[in-house]
Amino acid sequence: MKINWQLFRRIVNLAVILGVIIWSMEGMNINLERIARGIPSIGNIIKLMFPPDMDFFSRSLSAMMESIQIAVIGTTIAAILAFPISFLSAAKIGVPFSVVFLAKQILNAIRTFPELILGIFFVASYGPGPLAGVMAIGINSIGMLGKLNSEIVETIDRGPIEALEASGSNRAEVFLYAIFPQVLPQFLATALYRFELNLRAATVLGLVGAGGIGVILLQSLQFRRWPVVGMSLLIIIVVVTIIDYTSAYIRKRIT
Amino acid sequence: MEILEFENVSVVYPGNVEALKKVSLTIKEGEFVVIVGLSGAGKSTLLRTVNRLVEPTEGIIRIGGRDITKLNKKELKKMRAQIGMIFQNFNLVNRSRVVRNVLAGRLSYVPTWRTMLGMFPLKDKEIALSALERVRIGEKANVRADHLSGGQQQRVGIARALAQQPQIILADEPVASLDPPTSHAVMKDLRRINKEDNITTLVNLHFIDLAQEYGERIIGLRDGELVFDGPASEVDEGVFEEIYGRSITDDDLRGGTQVAPREEG
Amino acid sequence: MPQGKKVKAQKVARVFWVDRLKKLGALVIIAFIYIWSARGVGFSLLEIIRELPSFFSLLGEMIPPNWAYSRRLIAPLVETIQIAILGSFFGAILTIPLTLLAANNVTRNKYIYFFAKGLMNIFRTIPELLYAAILVAGIGLGAFSGMLAITIFSTVVIAKLTSESLEAISYGPLEALQAVGGNKLQMIRYAVVPQILPAYTSYSLYVFEINIRVSTVLGLVGAGGIGVPLQTSLNLFRYQNASMIILVTFILVMAIDYASTKLREVLV
Numbered sequence: 185m186k187i188n189w190q191l192f193r194r195i196v197n198l199a200v201i202l203g204v205i206i207w208s209m210e211g212m213n214i215n216l217e218r219i220a221r222g223i224p225s226i227g228n229i230i231k232l233m234f235p236p237d238m239d240f241f242s243r244s245l246s247a248m249m250e251s252i253q254i255a256v257i258g259t260t261i262a263a264i265l266a267f268p269i270s271f272l273s274a275a276k277i278g279v280p281f282s283v284v285f286l287a288k289q290i291l292n293a294i295r296t297f298p299e300l301i302l303g304i305f306f307v308a309s310y311g312p313g314p315l316a317g318v319m320a321i322g323i324n325s326i327g328m329l330g331k332l333n334s335e336i337v338e339t340i341d342r343g344p345i346e347a348l349e350a351s352g353s354n355r356a357e358v359f360l361y362a363i364f365p366q367v368l369p370q371f372l373a374t375a376l377y378r379f380e381l382n383l384r385a386a387t388v389l390g391l392v393g394a395g396g397i398g399v400i401l402l403q404s405l406q407f408r409r410w411p412v413v414g415m416s417l418l419i420i421i422v423v424v425t426i427i428d429y430t431s432a433y434i435r436k437r438i439t
Numbered sequence: 440m441e442i443l444e445f446e447n448v449s450v451v452y453p454g455n456v457e458a459l460k461k462v463s464l465t466i467k468e469g470e471f472v473v474i475v476g477l478s479g480a481g482k483s484t485l486l487r488t489v490n491r492l493v494e495p496t497e498g499i500i501r502i503g504g505r506d507i508t509k510l511n512k513k514e515l516k517k518m519r520a521q522i523g524m525i526f527q528n529f530n531l532v533n534r535s536r537v538v539r540n541v542l543a544g545r546l547s548y549v550p551t552w553r554t555m556l557g558m559f560p561l562k563d564k565e566i567a568l569s570a571l572e573r574v575r576i577g578e579k580a581n582v583r584a585d586h587l588s589g590g591q592q593q594r595v596g597i598a599r600a601l602a603q604q605p606q607i608i609l610a611d612e613p614v615a616s617l618d619p620p621t622s623h624a625v626m627k628d629l630r631r632i633n634k635e636d637n638i639t640t641l642v643n644l645h646f647i648d649l650a651q652e653y654g655e656r657i658i659g660l661r662d663g664e665l666v667f668d669g670p671a672s673e674v675d676e677g678v679f680e681e682i683y684g685r686s687i688t689d690d691d692l693r694g695g696t697q698v699a700p701r702e703e704g
Numbered sequence: 705m706p707q708g709k710k711v712k713a714q715k716v717a718r719v720f721w722v723d724r725l726k727k728l729g730a731l732v733i734i735a736f737i738y739i740w741s742a743r744g745v746g747f748s749l750l751e752i753i754r755e756l757p758s759f760f761s762l763l764g765e766m767i768p769p770n771w772a773y774s775r776r777l778i779a780p781l782v783e784t785i786q787i788a789i790l791g792s793f794f795g796a797i798l799t800i801p802l803t804l805l806a807a808n809n810v811t812r813n814k815y816i817y818f819f820a821k822g823l824m825n826i827f828r829t830i831p832e833l834l835y836a837a838i839l840v841a842g843i844g845l846g847a848f849s850g851m852l853a854i855t856i857f858s859t860v861v862i863a864k865l866t867s868e869s870l871e872a873i874s875y876g877p878l879e880a881l882q883a884v885g886g887n888k889l890q891m892i893r894y895a896v897v898p899q900i901l902p903a904y905t906s907y908s909l910y911v912f913e914i915n916i917r918v919s920t921v922l923g924l925v926g927a928g929g930i931g932v933p934l935q936t937s938l939n940l941f942r943y944q945n946a947s948m949i950i951l952v953t954f955i956l957v958m959a960i961d962y963a964s965t966k967l968r969e970v971l972v
Binding site: 197201204205207208209211212214218219222225226228229232249250252253254256257260296297298300301304305306308309310313314315317318319384385387388391392395398401402405406408413417420421424425428 | 737738740741742744745746747748751752755758759762763782783785786787789790793794825826829830831833834837838839840841842843847848851852856917920921924925928934938950953954957958971
């Protein structure tokens with residue numbers, strides 16, 4: 185008898201996936217009935233949010249502004265701290281291998297550390313408020329910015345460096361006139377991209393007390409004041425959308 | 440008067456690759472020298488030993504009578520400031536504006552604190568802009584380098600070298616990335632500047648028709664050895680076949696019209 | 705030395721002036737944003753530096769991790785994985801209709817298309833953890849809310865990425881099927897699915913990797929997983945337990961990343 189191996193492999197794959205799903209559902213005590221009840225309740229929550237509480241418009245908006253401010257300052261701190269690391273962790277530009285390796289590992293470790301946990305630590309040591317949020321974002325974003333930026337440094341054109349060396353420029357001048365202008369626009373673009381992500385993070389950080397619109401959400405969720413939640417979500421949706429588009433536009437222009 | 444002297448200069452790259460073998464030659468001030476040879480013959484290496492982008496393994500190189508192989512870092516930078524270099528791939532910062540790229544030629548003449556702040560003296564800005572005018576692209580000063588055509592970019596490269604107010608210009612395959620009409624235009628620019636300013640110019644080429652047309656003196660390299668040195672008028676196809684070690688093909692000719700359009704693209 | 709015609713100072717001024725004006729304008733706007741932001745968050749370098757020691761002493765209290773505690777972490781760790789698996793799985797299924805509706809070469813009706821795209825973009829602005837917090841308030845504490853939050857997030861993210869790939873497929877196979885008289889469903893099954901399947905699988909795995917990271921912190925808003933004991937340890941100032949949790953979380957995330965990379969090689 186001839187065995188259809190492709191079909192066999194497919195069946196095995198499917199069986200494994202199905203097994204994992206069933207195991208998960210068993211473990212979490214989830215059955216189809218619970219799901220069937222869960223999905224309508226999502227609709228129900230959304231219904232409760234309407235109409236959004238207009239009295240909370242200005243408070244929510246100013247809290248959202250605070251989230252933006254947290255993201256702006258946090259991203260800037262991260263960009264400044266990540267700048268030297270971007271070069272230290274870039275291979276092929278004359279940094280010793282051991283330094284590059286160490287810097288890359290540090291960046292990886294920072295990247296896997298969840299923002300929210302950092303937020304809790306900073307709230308514990310700095311007290312509740314936006315500054316804790318700024319620090320959480322500022323430290324956490326170093327990981328990703330450093331990684332992306334070092335990749336940019338690794339791909340620069342060496343031609344201008346050779347040209348300036350040939351004309352007798354010193355190292356500082358080579359850096360400022362041959363390396364810096366090549367990487368700067370892309371560094372800015374990665375910082376802007378990270379800013380978009382950080383704005384979302386800044387809306388969440390309030391849930392652990394680190395300022396921004398999350399604080400209003402936390403309070404209104406505690407007391408199930410759904411129309412206030414609706415208002416806050418509405419403002420998040422509108423503001424994040426506007427900033428996403430603006431940021432994407434600027435990124436396109438500068439690179 | 441001799442401006443450049445090579446005395447038994449050899450270069451050995453790591454892995455025991457001999458790129459130059461005991462080359463000796465003398466170049467007079469204001470000469471326009473074309474160096475020909477196959478790729479890998481040592482043209483690039485020869486050019487780069489002049490400003491020590493490549494360190495000679497042995498031998499002496501004199502510029503204006505002074506041995507440059509023993510210069511310390513500071514003296515080396517000072518010496519490099521006097522030598523302009525033009526590259527096959529232009530080596531411009533694509534994202535920077537043309538005038539920034541040309542000002543880079545002034546870096547070694549301006550105090551570092553000024554260059555760090557981007558505060559170039561008026562005199563240096565004037566030098567940069569007049570360098571651009573001399574290669575007929577003064578109106579492109581504020582355009583980003585990567586918005587220019589290849590020929591225009593190479594002229595920015597020439598302007599950057601000119602902004603150094605050099606004694607010597609080294610051009611490493613300056614037209615290899617350009618089309619035939621633009622190649623002729625760029626060669627004409629180099630020749631004109633050489634004549635007008637009396638700047639000693641060394642050009643690497645692998646196109647023999649360009650070498651014959653624009654060179655005054657031709658130096659032939661083969662496997663790192665100097666195999667020919669004489670006026671362009673003495674050179675014919677036989678000499679090139681000797682230098683190349685094979686018969687001449689169409690690929691060795693740039694061809695094209697000799698009347699270049701004033702502005703391209 | 706060069707004898708070219710001398711450039712007039714006027715021209716020098718013009719060339720560099722344009723540049724300065726542009727820079728100045730950008731600087732003013734940026735300065736405004738920074739002053740506004742710094743005042744808003746009460747930014748003070750002094751305070752940041754003054755409080756740093758207390759931050760580090762807090763980190764210091766986490767050392768050494770309480771190794772014995774790790775035994776109690778197996779159950780919540782398993783739950784974390786299960787939340788991510790189920791959320792990703794349901795998301796990957798629910799995303800299919802949304803993907804089709806949000807691809808302009810499948811959905812010819814402009815209104816439906818824009819509605820689907822819009823819905824996707826709206827849901828994308830809200831982070832997973834907010835969904836989790838909302839669902840915890842609306843449905844109740846526990847892993848079920850966390851899983852639903854991850855499902856919502858996965859659905860829109862996979863749909864966004866996949867619908868973009870779907871819009872870029874080649875039309876050759878579609879035309880060929882049209883030519884032999886296939887109907888719409890047949891065309892999707894035999895011309896669209898094979899082209900889109902690798903991207904879909906790959907995005908689903910990518911979202912799964914994100915979901916593992918998210919599900920480790922879901923507990924901080926009460927939505928199950930390893931974040932629940934973390935929250936408790938932090939509230940009770942049991943920092944050595946907390947660091948043990950963070951350590952196992954690290955290991956989990958790295959192990960899953962590795963497994964996911966292997967799975968990608970097998971599936972894609």
